[in-house]
Amino acid sequence: MARVGQGLSLYEVSSRAWMYELGVTSLDDVPDAELDKLQEQKMHMIWLQGAFKLGSVGLALDREEKSRMEGYKKALPDFTPDDIIGSPYAIVEYVVSDELGGNAAMARFRERCAKRGLKLMLDFVPNHMAVDCAWADDPACRDFFIRKPDNPADCNPDEFLPDGRAHGKDPYTGAWPDTAQLNYFNPALREAQVDNLLRVASICDVMRLDMAMLLLNKVHEQTWGRELRATGWSAPPTEFWEDAIKRVRAKYPDTIFMAEVYWGLDTELVGLGFDLTYDKYLYDHLASGHMDNLRGYMSSRSLDFLRHSAHFVENHDEPRAVSEFCGPMRANAAAAISFLLPGCRLIFHDQWHACSARLDVHLRRRSEYESDAGTLRYYTVLNKVLAEPAFTEPDAGYHWTWPEPPDESDYDTWRLVAWRMTHEDDRFLVVVNYTDAAACARFKLPDAPSASPAGEYTVHEYMAGKDYPRDAGELREHGLHCVMKPWGVQIFKY
Template identity: 50%
Template sequence: MSRIGKGFTLYEINSRPWLFELREKYGAEVIRTIADVPDAEIEKLKEFRVHMVWLQGVWKLGKFGLEMDKTEPGRVGAYGRVLPGFTEDDIIGSPYAVVEYVVNEDIGGDEALQEFRKKLSDRGIKLMLDLVPNHMAVDSEWMKDEEKKEYFVRKPSSGSDFNPHEFMADGTAHGKDPYCGAWPDTAQLNYFNPELRKAMTEVLVKLASSCDGLRVDMAMLILNKCHNQCWGPVLAANGWSTPQDEFWGDAIKAMRQKHPDMILMAEVYWGLDSELIELGFDATYDKALYDTTLSRHLDNLRGYIGSKSEAFLAHSTHFVENHDEPRAVAEFGGKMNANCAAALQFALPGIRLQFHGQWAGISKTLDVHLRRHAEEPRDEKNEKYYKRLNAILDDELFRKGSFKMVGAHDAGEGDRQVWRLTTFKWTLGARKCIAVFNYSDEESGGHIALDDITATDKEYKIQELLGGNEYSRNPEELKSRGLFVWLRPFGMQFFQYT
């Protein structure tokens, strides 16, 4: 836990769209590379209490994927739906079809990236980059090297019962997962090949020298059982057998020998998060919490959180949007709903993943293949909300304290629909904070027991952090009946006391 504590705020920025946005704001002659990001923009990240920036899409891309993005009818049609009136110049290519792990010249190359990293570091902010281990671009440097052809999954020379749509003309397989079709701009790496494992371990170690953290794309696909599920018959037909050890266990051990403080965050689904934590990852996506929050079934939501240990939650990454998920404002039904859902998740132990545009309440999709989203005004009120929320959660109480879920009751006052309230408690020494959420569409009230109060004064002070108010209450009543709260739909409050 020493690398991430009880959690921190991680801000995902799409590198090339961000540069496009900054060029529109400051001028292309001012913003040439990522090194030219103005100090004011870095200071804004600090003001929002960002601990680490995930700069997405910094690696070199190829012409094949870009041309496919510009011509494939399905992709072009999708662009028109999210960005009406887009032009060909708006299409920039997928950041997950990597040609080579060198910094894309579109953002200025390695020197510019390291200058940007220094700007962040000078303000106490760390840098996270991407690793895409499952595949490389069709036109990657490894694909051009005959000696590295066996780094990739290959179609067997005999047998015809293999899906022809999963392979290129030269017999190399396209990247895929077990539940969807092949990704035609990618080539699938063969993790049953010891030489490929060695080469990807070297990539991992190399990248760890360029940043403070890595977000690992679809990390569970590299597990032996997942690789077998995708490619077992093909690999067996070519004489490859399942390795005894997991790639991640060996590779992470080798990386940590040189970079012990590197933070590894895995994109993972299908309930495989704990396996990756055991293999050495610091945090994993909690997609199950995202889905449960989106459903807004409060019993299921509280049941899910209550079933997880504090350690599990602290190793999790919580989010209501990112580059793969729809914008929270659009998906959750408005800004109030989305903000309550976000605060409820971020008040848990774990990494608080926030996405470029989320603070401003943006509802328009930013497709990873495009350099901009449809025009939409920024909501300054929403930005103030996130600035305040992040400041509250930046307190050491939420980064070092102990966490538990607590209940609310009606204290015999009749039906106040107290079941709508979800309540957490954080404790650090004498300091405590009750975070209470009405993640529903009707008003709700109830009492929350504060049985750990030791004060005997007639008037006891409680601070509500989000609104900045202070309340005077009788300590004996707080211990016997509890603190009374009344929340509007999708309302929340943070009560601090000692």
């Protein structure tokens, strides 16, 4: 049985843009055929990004600020004011937006997903709320927010609202002007946020926690320590996430928690109860293309770390994979490395069509694009492989290892990354040529079984859909000979 959330494939859609494309105004009207497609592509979860109620202040800001207009023009040259829908990360309250049909429509959508074996993921944005959120004008909630000190000589005025509340931010970037920063050193705020987490957990199966590391006591102190000390707040003795996750699971024990996390804080969040964390380091190594660094990173990560990782080659924060990786061939090879490792696979809105048109989260549509038939076929095969028990049940009878290094004196082995996976009686070898030139190598398979007196049996390669008769003793002693095209992927079952 797989650990919670691990070995599963997750499909992210920008919910309002998805509904606009489908021409529907409620989740009730999303055609069953759209969910059937996800079932056919072997998805296990759907992430409706941007599902909760937003305010008018952030929308007005998005439609008026000149610097944002330039970004919209790059993403959608013919955009109109009606295309600007506001940031899904400036939430007013955790009620499903009327644009999706409200909480009742979400409940019915969740039931439709469950019938197809799909879990439903929703966002939770813990660090901040919209400036016009439900708590903004409530005197009882005044101290839910970081506030400007009485002697603000050293404070940046751009980081505060006229009423003294701070805008949300992280330690390294400027303030987010459509948000108000929450005070996690305030026990009352923590209690209110647990209530919000319980509210969200009641309507979904999986939660994606935005910028989850910002709530760690040390990060909150790093970001807002001066303001917190000046207004009389100090760090609580416990971490918010450890307490909150335990309380949510006491009521909803099957809830899966996935953290967006950076700065090497992923392992710490897993220790506090998260099932999955973003593996941004793998993405960065794939984007840079430095093979020694890529292999070094992959080989340095433990099986347990990989199992708790969410791997991706694009999402709503990153460029489209075909743009970042300079074409579909390299993008597809990067996806194979990411998704065939232990962990969770995160696939973004129309990624399997090799979509190059960026989908800005503030917009309801993107530029027109043509689907790449070759990439769609590639993902159809890859997703079928990922549905194999070896890739979906990484616990009982499971083993993951690097093969014995091939002889570097004979082959361009530096171009290749490879690993073996076994699950009970199933054995796989994954080989990826992550360079722009052909390469070949032999990989020894010490666990190749003797299937017949002659020692011969069939090795199946999934991506080409071919069977190869091979001698088990030869595979164990000398290895499987792999001839790889540039950006080539081979997945052997032996």
